[in-house]
Amino acid sequence: MTTTKPVVRSAAVYARISSDVSGEKLGVTRQLEDCQKLAADRGWTVGEEYVDNDISAYSGKPRPAYARMIADLQAGVRDGVIVYNLDRLHRRPIELEDFVTLCEKVGVRDVATVTADIDLGNDDGLFMARIFAAFAAKESGRRSARIRRKMEQNAQNGLPHGSARPFGYEPDKVTVRESEAAVIREMVARCIAGESMRSLANWLNDSGVTTVKGGPWRTTTLRQTLRSPRIAGLREHRGQIIGAAAWEPIITLVQREQVLARFAARQASGRRAPRSYLLSSMLRCGKCGNPLFSQARYDNDPPTRRYVCQKGPDHGGCGRLTVVAEPVEQLLTEAVLVRLDSTALADTLSGRIQNDGHLAELGKTLASDQVLLDELAGLYADGSISAREWMAARNPIESRIRDTERSLSHATETTAIDGLPGNGAAVRSQWDGLSIDRRQAIIKAVLDHAVINPGQPGARSLDIERVRPQWRL
Ligand SMILES: [Zn+2]
Missing domain, CATH: 3.90.1750.20 (Putative Large Serine Recombinase; Chain B, Domain 2)
Known part of the structure; x- marks a missing residue:
């Protein structure tokens, strides 16, 4: 069949490292050796070995060496392909179709495998290749079903799962520490x-x-x-x-x-604070800088709502500052409404609106970083990278995502006060009728946070000097 064809002058040898549990555990060295031997048998000269280090072509992960080989075939630098088995080359039938189309286009007819001789140049060969590809795709699906079944089986047998050591047990997750x-x-x-x-x-x-x-x-x-x-x-x-x-x-x-x-x-019986704290997450302790938490004091009736600096495991504040909620809420609301009418705010806002193109940029950055994180998680999940490498790569991306989210929320929160600047008086007249969510959104758009300084012990009313607003706008 191959007698009329010119001999291959620069073949591509393709190998892929795979963690195929069920199949023959075939090291990449062995794959390459067998391919080189086949090339020698046929009298083909090998131009380059392309080796990808991925686990399953089925995952759809990019394969850099494969991409390079395709580019070289396209450029006419390689005129034949040798691979150990077709399942090393493709796992999804669509990839095979793309490959065949490319081979037809650039006139590459010599595709040899160690396990089966496939001639893509004739219909029989193509038919065989398609069957192999369809079979490989099914195998891949079956493999994940096998993993799932294994997990079910472990569960039924009461065997442990997960990677982290549970508190109380040794790393084998079975022996009690x-x-x-x-x-x-x-x-x-x-x-x-x-x-x-x-x-x-x-x-x-x-x-x-x-x-x-x-x-x-x-x-x-x-x-x-x-x-x-x-x-x-x-x-x-x-x-x-x-x-x-x-x-x-x-x-x-x-x-x-x-x-x-x-x-x-x-x-x-949880003493969960009713959602009546207008300044939740917006106040900070003037002593230690920690956020203040809302807390009611139940020895009065009705209970006194307060913002307090909390110490202890979940909060980590100094625990030495308290302010009664109502006067500080009134004061800051008034300040926000006055601020809505200030020219400084109108100027800042018009500057913000001109920056709206910036929003789209931020959105794109966020989306692409999230894709990156997903890909990394995929690499870790299938064992291509270690947990240490995963974390090292993940940390800078996550901190960039936090920064972007912060900028995004800054930029978008100003929409909460669309049409309000210059209308402080009108807002004031409706204020009590607005929902707490709406009031919070308006305040948050203008106020970044306020620092609450310590007060005089025993003072009966709120000293204005204790409240230091940091304006966002
Ligand atoms: Zn504190």
């Missing part, structure tokens, strides 16, 4: 006795017990640990407890029920 198990038992006992998560987190942090990652405890992490089915020896799969686990329990099932009952009771 006694030092941490003792801590869990004590926490569970204290929680059942009514101690709050905050107090328990303080206790852990003060006694130098860190989380698995070596950080301080927060009430959220603590709650997660205490309510996790794992410490009671239960295996959870997709949010459902499916049976006994293969590891030893640290607490009893009865203790687990008691902990859950505690959490449920606390949630029901």
